[in-house]
Amino acid sequence: MPPKGTAQRRLLKEYQQLTKDAPEGIVAGPVSEDNLFVWDCLLEGPEGTPYENGVFPARLVFPSDYPLSPPKLTFTPAILHPNIYANGEVCISILHPPGEDPNQYERAEERWSPVQNVEKILLSVMSMLSEPNVESGANIDACKLWRDDRKAFEEQVRSDVRKSLGL
């Protein structure tokens, strides 16, 4: 194994903690032992939302100065959501350090800081799935659809979920 720096040690700890004590509906861990900086995640769609019953794979990519800088989270494949870019990248405040947030109004406490962690990010994503924030949308089309034709939006999501499960 390669030498471990601060970032790797912290990632290992977070992984260990997540395997022992993961929140419901969340699985996450490094893609390989050789590279702790890339994680695969699986998120179950929250109940009572159109994402219910879906299992969404996502990839977390950590910077070398983690936890000083936040990781990037990308759904692979992308899912239809107001706060997810068309390329799958998630845009929520916890993934932005203070000052770098494109959505200026968000409170600093919700932003990235080294005291945040993978678990908090994934929990934020779960609540993002339940409650989209259309005021700071990333996917304009999804925002419009969500606002103007909720039924069509939900139908589209459900259909994507079924397809993703091969049903």
Added chain:
Amino acid sequence: MNGYTDINSITDPTDFKSTRVPKLFEVDSLLRCHICKEFLSSPMLTHCGHTFCSGCIRRYLLNTPKCPICSKELRESNLCRNVVLEQLVISYKGLRKELLEKVQIQEEPKNVPQVTESLVIENAPVASTTPKPEVIYLDEEDSAFDDSIDEDLTILLESKKRKQTVSIDSILKRPKPPLQRKITTESGTCPICSKVFPIEILMGRHIDECLAVPKPSSNYASNSTYTNSHTSLGKAKSPSTEDQSYYQPKESNTVQQKLTKLDYSSLSTTQLKSKLSKLELPTNGTRNELETRYNEFLILWNANCDSVQPKNPKLLRSQLAKWESAIKVKANGTEKLGKAGWSDLIRQARSTMKSKD
């Protein structure tokens, strides 16, 4: 330190979750840094009441002058050492392994008979329930990479410890501890001279004798706040007197000067190189690498100044070298796709989902 880490050697508070005292999870969490998740190393208190490792918070403040927890404005000058907490962490780290063993559900609370225990120590130190010889505290050559104290788990550690004892010996020029540990008897640490004695001797005559002898330096007296094993922790078992003398947390005699930040915009590369070489640091690499190197060394150095057990500057330099190599490994790291265990997990999740449907 070898700089190599095994996943099993990394501890976290969840180790206590399934024990007889799951609340220890909280204690274990509270003694850790919110930034690195390791046990606090040279903890610094902020003016907003939060605490981080000196190195962690200084590194963070280089770019963001705010508290990572509450976002209040924060500068390095607002940081204050928290010595008692540092000593508490050191003490806790020393007893964590034993504590964890004692609260395991499947284990008998009663200890194995004395004779057996000493045999175990001699032959298979790893399996023993004896507290770690605390010599490891000064061995902690680079907590940023390898938080040796909290990973008291395995064979890995035993071998590491031997290696380190040797290297530290040569650096600190201290007498080498005996290779073969003495049979463990109940012993305690003298609060005055910090040496370890069998408990009967300590209680019987030593403390009185010790009090009667004037100390050559006031150093020991200043430590008396660190109440040792026999007052605060009950009787400590210690492998030998030699070992014990290693880890007495004490204020260092040499007051180290903190390094200051450099204004790179007004510094030529030649000047920067000469700064580095004055600090006995390598001067190779790009301008960017030189600046990064100075910045990281500044953090390591200043954090070391905050420690009650400052390390030899040589160790800081080797820590810096390892940090640089870890960065390079990351830069060259290649990404490999899915290990078998992982795809199993995905398959499993998919089938659960389907059955729910």
